[in-house]
Amino acid sequence: MEEPWGDDDRRFMEHxxxxxxxxxxxxxxxxxxxCVLVKNGEIIAEGWHDHLGGLHAxxxxxxxxxxxxxxxxxxxxxxxxxxxxxxxxxxxxxxxLMWAGVRNVIVAHEDPNPTVRGKGGDVLLAxxxxxxxxxxxxxxxxxxxxxxxxxxxxRPMVTVKLAVDRNGSVDDLSANAGRFTSEGCLExxxxxxxxxxxxxxxxxxxxxxxxxxxxxxxxxxxxxxxxVLDPNARTPVDAALLNDEHPTxxxxxxxxxxxxxxxxxxxxxxxxxxxxxxxxxxxxWLDEQAVDEFLLxxxxxxxxxxxxxxxxxxxxxxxxxxxxxxxxxGEEEVxxxxxxxxx
Numbered sequence: 001m002e003e004p005w006g007d008d009d010r011r012f013m014e015h016x017x018x019x020x021x022x023x024x025x026x027x028x029x030x031x032x033x034x035c036v037l038v039k040n041g042e043i044i045a046e047g048w049h050d051h052l053g054g055l056h057a058x059x060x061x062x063x064x065x066x067x068x069x070x071x072x073x074x075x076x077x078x079x080x081x082x083x084x085x086x087x088x089x090x091x092x093x094x095x096x097l098m099w100a101g102v103r104n105v106i107v108a109h110e111d112p113n114p115t116v117r118g119k120g121g122d123v124l125l126a127x128x129x130x131x132x133x134x135x136x137x138x139x140x141x142x143x144x145x146x147x148x149x150x151x152x153x154x155r156p157m158v159t160v161k162l163a164v165d166r167n168g169s170v171d172d173l174s175a176n177a178g179r180f181t182s183e184g185c186l187e188x189x190x191x192x193x194x195x196x197x198x199x200x201x202x203x204x205x206x207x208x209x210x211x212x213x214x215x216x217x218x219x220x221x222x223x224x225x226x227x228v229l230d231p232n233a234r235t236p237v238d239a240a241l242l243n244d245e246h247p248t249x250x251x252x253x254x255x256x257x258x259x260x261x262x263x264x265x266x267x268x269x270x271x272x273x274x275x276x277x278x279x280x281x282x283x284x285w286l287d288e289q290a291v292d293e294f295l296l297x298x299x300x301x302x303x304x305x306x307x308x309x310x311x312x313x314x315x316x317x318x319x320x321x322x323x324x325x326x327x328x329x330g331e332e333e334v335x336x337x338x339x340x341x342x343x
Contacts, residue, residue: 005135012038012078013108013136017143019048019057020080025194026051026221029269031147033057037065037075037102044070051221058083058093062100073101080140082111082133083120094123105131108140112151146195146272149292155266156273158290160282161192162309163297163332169306170279177209181299184330190217192295196224196274198265202281203230212240213276223247225270229281231255258290279309286319294321294337297329 020034027049035057037045045068047060055063058079065072083093083105097105105124110133124131141148149157163181164170172180179186193199194215205211206228213226226241226248233252241248251261265273275285285291294316313323321337328334 008041009078009106009135012036012043012076013080013106014139015043015046016057016078016080017108017136017139019046020143021048023049023051025215025219028197029147029150029271031081031144033079033081035061035077035079037061037072037077039070039075044068044075045072056084056093056096057081059091059096062096065100071101074103075101076104076106077102078106078135080108081144082107082109083124084111085120085123092120094120097124098127098129102129105129106135107131107133108136109133109144109148112148146197150266150269150271153266155262156197156270157292158262158273158275158285159192159196159293159295160275160285160291161189161295161297162276162282162311163299164309164311165299165301165303165306167302167306168309168311169303170309171208171307172303172305173307174303174305180301180303181297181332182330185297185299185332186330187217188329188334190215193224193274194218194220196272197270198225198227198272199274199276200227200229200281201275202277203228203232203234204280205276205278206230206235206239206241208278210236210240211276212244214244214246224274225249227251229255229277258285258288262290279307279311283310286315289320291319291321292339294319296335296337298333298335300331 016034016036020032023032030049030052033049033056035047036043045061045065047057047064049057058077062072077097083097085092085094121131146157199213214223223246228235228250230250230252235250275282296311316337320340322340323335324338325336326333327336
């Protein structure tokens with residue numbers, strides 16, 4: 001039976017999700033988490049996980065209440081992820097909530113991490129603090145999708161981003177290599193890179209476009225690991241991604257299998273991988289049904305000497321993906337496809 005959540009409950013959890021966004025691009029491999037403390041229908045404090053090693057959201061919210069001269073005793077905590085009950089970089093959040101005298105806890109999403117997995121809620125309940133789960137769970141799932149996928153599979157969630165003209169072409173051989181999407185779309189691409197721990201392209205993309213594959217247009221605190229599929233060692237020595245201070249790995253064997261690569265990346269705490277390659281690279285990932293999310297960016301331009309992408313709805317469906325929604329990035333439409341068994 002679905003919980004009878006009230007409008008105020010939703011409003012407070014929505015605010016906790018908004019607060020959690022302040023940690024975007026700053027906390028991986030930890031998830032973004034937000035917390036608000038509420039007394040007498042009023043938010044008295046808020047907190048979020050801001051950086052690795054920093055306070056967790058619940059701890060920051062309690063500290064925020066103290067700094068404002070407000071008591072958390074008797075408050076209800078709205079938290080986007082189940083409070084932890086183990087010592088990691090910080091003490092357990094369950095202990096902080098109990099110490100502060102929080103009376104009730106409402107959680108958006110349970111934590112699938114084996115070190116937590118239900119134990120946080122169980123501890124709170126065992127100590128007389130009613131704890132309920134599931135308020136705005138779908139929204140929390142979307143916000144933490146890379147972390148949740150990694151916890152379940154121990155390998156990164158794979159997102160493919162591919163830009164095409166109105167006829168499905170990825171490049172115009174009649175012109176010099178260059179971007180054909182809008183400035184607004186480019187900002188969205190940089191937001192996407194910021195959300196990913198690694199970005200992968202094939203060597204043809206490096207030779208043709210000489211991309212930097214860095215985050216530049218949006219606030220950020222780190223750069224993703226760059227991976228280049230280059231079995232024949234064709235990456236130019238003066239390529240941009242080999243001549244800056246950010247990390248790059250050239251995959252120069254006869255191409256280790258995608259399955260093995262994902263397992264290796266998962267072991268390195270890479271939770272979300274962005275594939276930005278051309279048609280050859282993208283087709284390989286689709287053929288092996290290794291794609292969890294596909295973002296097809298459609299620009300309202302027409303290439304004179306086109307390079308067909310070969311991407312159709314039927315191809316994506318055969319790869320286990322289904323169309324879910326259309327987004328707007330600047331002047332472009334983005335058609336989003338998700339793995340059929342994804343939440």
